Amino acid sequence: MKTTRHLITALLVAGLLSCAEESPFEPDFNQNNEVPSTPSGGSTASIGELTSFTIAVDSTALNESETIDSSDEDYIENNTFDNEIKITFNGTQDATVSGEVTGVSVAVSCGHVTVVSTVKGVRYTLSGTTSDGSFKLYGESKYALRLNGVNITNPTGAAINSQCKKRGYIELADGTWNTLQDGSSYDTPADEDMKATLFSEGKLLFSGSGHLKVLANSKGGITSDDYILFRPGNNIYVKNTASNGIKANDAILMRGGIINVECSGVAAKGMKSEGIIQIDGGRFTAITTGTGEWDSDDNDVNGSAGIKCDSTFTISGGTLCLKSTGQGGKGISCDQAMHFDGGTVKVITTGMVYSYGRYSTSPKGIKGDGDIYLAGSDIMVRTTGGENSEGIESKGKLYITDGKVQVYACDDAINAKGNIAISGGQVFAYATNNDGIDSNSNIAISGGTVLACGTTSPDEGIDCDQNTFTITGGTVLGIGGTTSTPSTSDTTQPVAIVGGSSLTSGTYIALAGNDDSNILAFAVPRSYSSYTLLVSAPGMTKGGKCTLTTGATVSGGSNFGGLVTGASVTGGSTLASLTLSNMITTYNFTNTQPGGGRHW
Numbered sequence: 127m128k129t130t131r132h133l134i135t136a137l138l139v140a141g142l143l144s145c146a147e148e149s150p151f152e153p154d155f156n157q158n159n160e161v162p163s164t165p166s167g168g169s170t171a172s173i174g175e176l177t178s179f180t181i182a183v184d185s186t187a188l189n190e191s192e193t194i195d196s197s198d199e200d201y202i203e204n205n206t207f208d209n210e211i212k213i214t215f216n217g218t219q220d221a222t223v224s225g226e227v228t229g230v231s232v233a234v235s236c237g238h239v240t241v242v243s244t245v246k247g248v249r250y251t252l253s254g255t256t257s258d259g260s261f262k263l264y265g266e267s268k269y270a271l272r273l274n275g276v277n278i279t280n281p282t283g284a285a286i287n288s289q290c291k292k293r294g295y296i297e298l299a300d301g302t303w304n305t306l307q308d309g310s311s312y313d314t315p316a317d318e319d320m321k322a323t324l325f326s327e328g329k330l331l332f333s334g335s336g337h338l339k340v341l342a343n344s345k346g347g348i349t350s351d352d353y354i355l356f357r358p359g360n361n362i363y364v365k366n367t368a369s370n371g372i373k374a375n376d377a378i379l380m381r382g383g384i385i386n387v388e389c390s391g392v393a394a395k396g397m398k399s400e401g402i403i404q405i406d407g408g409r410f411t412a413i414t415t416g417t418g419e420w421d422s423d424d425n426d427v428n429g430s431a432g433i434k435c436d437s438t439f440t441i442s443g444g445t446l447c448l449k450s451t452g453q454g455g456k457g458i459s460c461d462q463a464m465h466f467d468g469g470t471v472k473v474i475t476t477g478m479v480y481s482y483g484r485y486s487t488s489p490k491g492i493k494g495d496g497d498i499y500l501a502g503s504d505i506m507v508r509t510t511g512g513e514n515s516e517g518i519e520s521k522g523k524l525y526i527t528d529g530k531v532q533v534y535a536c537d538d539a540i541n542a543k544g545n546i547a548i549s550g551g552q553v554f555a556y557a558t559n560n561d562g563i564d565s566n567s568n569i570a571i572s573g574g575t576v577l578a579c580g581t582t583s584p585d586e587g588i589d590c591d592q593n594t595f596t597i598t599g600g601t602v603l604g605i606g607g608t609t610s611t612p613s614t615s616d617t618t619q620p621v622a623i624v625g626g627s628s629l630t631s632g633t634y635i636a637l638a639g640n641d642d643s644n645i646l647a648f649a650v651p652r653s654y655s656s657y658t659l660l661v662s663a664p665g666m667t668k669g670g671k672c673t674l675t676t677g678a679t680v681s682g683g684s685n686f687g688g689l690v691t692g693a694s695v696t697g698g699s700t701l702a703s704l705t706l707s708n709m710i711t712t713y714n715f716t717n718t719q720p721g722g723g724r725h726w
Contacts, residue, residue: 173532173534173554173556173651173687173688175506175532176506176508176532176533176534176554176556177508177534179472179474179506179508180474181411181413181447181448181449181472181474182411182413183363183386183388183411183413184384184386184409184411184447185337185361185363185384185386186384187361187384188358188382188383188384188408188409190358190359190382190383190407190408191358192357192358192359192381192382199293200293200329200331200355201331201333202270202295202297202331202333205268205270205295206247207247207248207249207269207270207295208247209225209227209230209245209247209248209249210225210248210249210250210251211223211224211225211226211227211230211232211241211248211249211250211251212224212225212251212253213232213239213250213251213252213253213254213261214253214254215237215252215253215254215255215256215259215276215277215278216254216255216256217237217255217256217257218236218237218256218257218258218259219236219237219258220234220236220237221234221236221237221238221239221254221256221259222234223239227243227245227248228245229243229244229245230242230243230244230245230248231243236258236259237256237257237258237259237260238258238259238260238262238280239259239260239261239262240262240263240264241261241262241263241264241265242264242265243263243264243265243266243267243269243290244265244266244267245267246267246268247267248267248269248270249269249270249271249272249297250263250269250270250271250272251272251274252271252272252273252274252276252278253274253275253276254275254276254277255276255277255278256277256278256279257279257281258279258280258281259278259279259280260278260280260283260284260285260286260287261278261285261286261287262284262286262287262288262289263287263288263289263290264289264290265289265290265292266290266291266292267290267292268292268293268294268295269290269292269293269294269295270294270295270297271286271288271294271295271296271297272297272299272334273296273297273298273299273302273304273336273338274299274302274304275299275302275303275304276304276305277304277305277306278305278306278307279307279308279309280307280308280309281309281310282309282311282312282313283308283309283312283313283314283320284308284312284320284321284322284323284324284325284345285306285307285308285323285324286306286323286324286325287320287325288325288326288327288328289318289327290326290327290328291327291328291351291352292328292329293328293329293331294326294328294329294330294331295331295333296324296330296331296332296333297333297334297336298332298333298334298335298336298337298338298359298360298361298362299334299336300334300335300336301335301336302336302337303336303337303339304336304337304338304339305338305339305340305341306323306324306338306339306340306341307323307340307341307342307343308322308323308341308342308343308344308345309343309344310343310344311344312344312345319351320345321345321346321349321351321373322342322345322346322347322348322349322369322373323340323341323342323345323346323347323348324340324347324348324349325346325349325350326349326350326351326352327350327351327352328350328351328352329350329352329353329354329355330348330350330352330353330354330355330374331354331355332354332355332356332357332360332362332383333357333359333360334359334360335359335360335361336361337361337362337363338360338361338362338363339362339363339364339365340362340363340364340365341365342364342365342366342367342368342369342371343366343367343368344368344369345368345369346366346369346370346371346372346373347364347365347366347369347370347371347372347387348362348364348371348372348373349370349372349373349374350373350374350375350376351374351375352374352375352376353374353375353376353377353378353379353399353401354372354374354377354378354379355379355380355381356378356379356380356381356382356383356385356408357381357382357383358381358382358383358407358408359382359383360382360383360384360385360408361383361384362383362384362385362386363386363387364385364386364387364388365387365388365389366387366388366389366390366391366394367389367390367391368391368394369389369391369394370389370391370394370395370396370397370398371387371388371389371394371395371396371397371412372385372387372396372397372398373395373397373398373399374398374399374400374401375399375400375401376399376400376401377399377401377402377403377404378397378399378402378403378404379404379406380403380404380405380406380407380408380410380444381406381407381408382406382407382408382444383407383408383409384408384409385397385408385409385410385411386411386412387410387411387412387413388412388413388414388415389412389413389414389415389416389430390414390415390416391416391430392416392417392418392419392430393416393417393418393419393421393428393429393430393454394414394416394430395414395430395431395432395433395434396410396412396413396414396431396432396433396448397410397412397432397433397434398431398433398434398435399434399435399436399437400436400437401436401437402435402437402438402439402440403433403435403437403438403439403440404440404441404442405440405441405442405443405444405446405469406441406442406443406444407443407444407469408444408445409444409445409446409447410433410444410445410446410447411446411447411448412432412433412447412448412449413432413448413449413450413451414430414431414432414449414450414451414452414455415430415450415451415452416430416452416455417429417430417452417453417454417477417480418430418452418453418454418455418480418482418487419480419482420482420483420485426485427454427480427481427482427485427486427487428454428487429450429452429453429454429455429456429477429480429487429489430450430452430454430455430456431450431455431456431457431458431459432446432448432449432450432456432457432458432473433446433448433457433458433459433460434456434458434459434460435458435459435460435461435462435464436460436461436462437461437462438460438462438463438464438465439458439460439462439463439464439465439494440464440465440467441465441466441467441468441469441471441503442467442468442469443468443469444469444470445469445470445471445472446458446469446470446471446472446473447472448471448472448473448474449473449474449475450474450475450476450477450489451475451476451477452477452480453477453478453479453480453489454477454478454479454480454486454487454488454489455475455476455477455489456475456489456490456491456492456493457473457474457475457490457491457492457507458471458473458491458492458493459490459493459494460493460494460495460496461495461496462494462495462496463494463496463497463498463499463522464492464494464496464497464498464499464520465499465501466498466499466500466501466502466503466505466529467499467501467502467503468502468503468529469503469504470503470504470505471492471503471504471505471506471507472505472506472507473491473492473505473506473507473508473509474491474507474508474509475489475490475491475508475509475510475511475515476489476509476510476511477489477511478511478512478513478515479511479512479513479514479515488513488514488515488516489509489511489514489515490509490515490516490517490518490519491507491508491509491516491517491518491533491535492505492507492517492518492519493516493518493519493521494519494520494521494522495521495522496520496521496522497520497522497523497524497525497544498518498520498522498523498524498525498542499525499527500518500524500525500526500527500528500529500531500551501525501526501527501528501529502527502528502529503529503530504529504530505518505529505530505531505532505533506532506533507532507533507534507535508533508534508535509534509535509536509537510534510535510536510558511536512536512537513536513537513559514537515535515536515537516535516537516538516539516540516541517533517534517535517538517539517540517541517555517557518531518533518539518540518541519538519540519541519542520541520542520543520544521542521543521544522542522543522544523542523544523545523546523547523567524540524542524544524545524546524547524565525546525547525548525549526546526547526548526549526550526551526553526574527549527550527551528550528551529551529552530551530552531551531552531553531554531555532553532554532687533554533555533556534556534558535555535556535557535558535560536557536558536559536560537557537559537560538557538560538561538562538563538564539555539556539557539560539561539562539563539578539579540553540555540562540563540564540578541561541563541564541565541566542564542565542566542567543566543567544565544566544567545565545567545568545569545570546563546565546567546568546569546570546590547569547570547571547572548569548570548571548572548573548574548576548600549571549572549573549574549599549600550573550574550600551574551575552574552575552686552687553574553575553576553577553578554577554686554687555576555577555578555579556579556651557579557580557581557585558581559581559585560580560581560585561578561580561585561586561587561588561589561606562577562578562579562580562586562587562588562604562605562606563576563578563587563588563589563604564586564589564590565589565590565591565593566590566591566593567590567593568590568593568594568595568596569588569590569593569594569595569596569610570594570595570596570598571596571597571598571599571600571602572597572598572599572600573599573600574600574601575600575601575686575689576600576601576602576603576604577603577604577648577686577687577688577689578603578604578605578606579604579605579606579651579652580604580605580606580607581606581607582606582607582654582655582656582657583606583607583608583656583658584607584608585606585607585608586604586606586607586608586609586610586658587603587604587605587606587609587658587659587660588602588604588606588609588610588660589609589610590610591610594613594616595610595611595612595613596612596613596616596617597612597617597618597619597621597662598616598617598618598619599618599619599664600619600662600663601646601662601663601664601689601691602621602660602661602662602663603646603648603659603660603661603663603689604659604660604661605650605654605657605658605659605660606657606658607654607656607657607658608658609623609658609660611623611710611712612662612709612710614708614709614710617709617710618709619662619663619664619666619709620662620666620667620668620670620672620706620709620710620711621660621661621662621666621709621710621711622659622660622661622662622666622672622674622702622704622706622711622712622713623658623659623660623710623711623712623713623715624658624659624661624674624701624702624704624712624713624714624715625656625657625658625659625713625714625715625716626654626656626657626658626659626701626714627655627656627657628653628654628655628656628657629650629653629654629657629676630650630653631650631651631652631653632649632650632651633649633650633676633677634647634648634649634650634676634677634678634679634680634690634695634698635647635648635650635659635674635675635676635701636648636674636675636676636678636680636695636698637661637663637666637672637673637674638672638673638674638675638695639665639666639667639670639671639672640667640670640671640672642673643665644693644694644695645663645664645665645666645672645691646663646689646690646691647678647680647683647689647690647691647693647695648688648689648690649680649688649689649690650688651687651688658715659674661674666706667706668706668707668708668709669705669706669707670705670706671703671704671705671706672703672704672706673700673702673703673704674700674701674702674703674704675695675698675699675700675701676698676699676701677697677698677699678695678696678697678698679695679696679697679698680693680694680695681693681694682694702714
């Protein structure tokens with residue numbers, strides 16, 4: 127349910143889970159910040175990892191292995207560059223060239239070097255320093271460019287500018303530190319592109335374990351009009367004060383390496399591809415701070431983002447750490463399908479809505495215009511920027527089949543325009559000002575563990591308006607002001623819905639089955655003056671009994687998001703003792719948001 131209110135509660139819990147060191151979590155609101163109490167006995171109700179993890183630039187090396195496909199031409203190891211030309215920059219006004227290759231001409235104008243090549247198999251090795259220089263290449267064949275301790279600043283354009291549309295193998299020589307910096311303005315020749323500090327008309331294929339720092343002041347940081355490949359060993363830092371950090375027209379493929387990007391420009395993207403983005407390894411960190419902007423070309427507004435993908439986004443391994451603090455900023459924004467098949471994803475957004483006239487763009491942790499598939503990644507999202515600041519939003523359908531999904535959001539924690547189907551994995555969805563899980567269509571839960579925490583009425587733990595809500599398996603617990611009610615004709619696992627007047631943060635609610643044995647205990651992560659609790663779990667049987675108690679002492683067991691299973695539970699007072707004579711059994715609850723229709 128959508129409501130417009132001031133944010134009234136937040137969690138500040140001890141704990142630390144970080145991509146790197148940063149200042150402790152500070153709330154973005156100042157009223158009634160609620161600190162969950164420590165429950166009596168057992169594991170705490172702490173969701174401190176979710177509310178306190180931090181994101182910062184981290185160049186710490188990774189221990190990565192790599193299997194090289196001998197048939198893949200994108201690997202420099204599968205190519206031969208027998209001819210080498212060495213270029214050494216000597217301060218401000220000079221560069222020296224050694225080595226001669228028939229078919230290659232090199233022109234030097236002070237510190238600016240221009241190469242014209244008509245042959246294959248050439249490696250260009252750059253070293254030295256210039257504060258007024260550049261390297262520019264014209265050619266029609268693939269080439270290797272070794273950065274061997276080079277520092278290039280070009281006050282009037284790109285530091286490296288490849289006008290060659292073939293493969294460019296960028297070698298970061300092991301043990302070296304390299305810096306590329308552009309100027310505050312570009313002097314671009316007619317009929318040529320020069321879009322970034324490191325720009326190529328063709329593919330940019332990075333290899334080597336050296337370090338590369340790219341400082342962009344006017345245009346992009348690293349840009350290819352084709353695609354970009356990063357590999358294990360790469361250690362790259364991009365800082366851009368004007369535009370995108372890394373951009374490609376066709377694709378960005380990250381098979382490993384360490385990539386850090388900081389962007390402060392208006393609506394800037396840490397990583398942007400007009401084609402696909404595929405993350406298979408390594409660690410990518412992007413921090414964007416720019417606000418939103420009006421895009422006159424599209425007649426729309428857009429904001430900054432850690433990752434922006436115009437096609438399909440996929441992660442199967444590695445780590446993404448994304449933070450956006452500007453108005454309308456997003457962690458990941460994708461125009462088509464998103465596949466989270468493995469790896470780790472951590473997202474923080476703190477910005478508010480950006481508006482321009484009647485147009486606006488809202489902050490989101492993970493936003494997909496197409497379907498989203500959560501099938502094995504470990505995902506943590508925190509969005510604290512106010513109204514419309516949602517954790518995970520799909521404009522299509524949302525499928526959760528595996529992995530761990532933990533969301534703390536000001537607005538809906540998990541939202542989809544289409545159906546939400548959960549068949550596996552672990553889900554914790556906490557909204558400080560709206561619904562825990564919200565579908566504008568149907569919800570079907572058939573497996574996994576689902577914890578959904580909304581605020582007070584009219585907001586809900588689980589909300590699908592008047593559409594179909596079915597539970598056929600899994601452990602499901604939703605708590606909020608009210609709830610959508612599962613369909614009696616399609617739900618096959620018993621459900622209990624209990625209303626009450628008061629719950630205190632950190633207090634355990636325990637569920638016992640027909641033989642009084644404990645099924646689960648849940649530490650309430652916030653206080654409620656009134657609440658509706660929905661619970662369904664294996665161990666609840668139609669025709670049997672179940673008992674809900676509060677204030678119990680819990681010890682041992684396994685804890686996820688405050689849900690404890692396999693624990694010892696003693697004491698407490700009875701909330702409700704129910705006979706599950708129907709698939710949906712209610713106590714002190716008025717059905718105001720029923721699910722309906724047939725199972726989809």
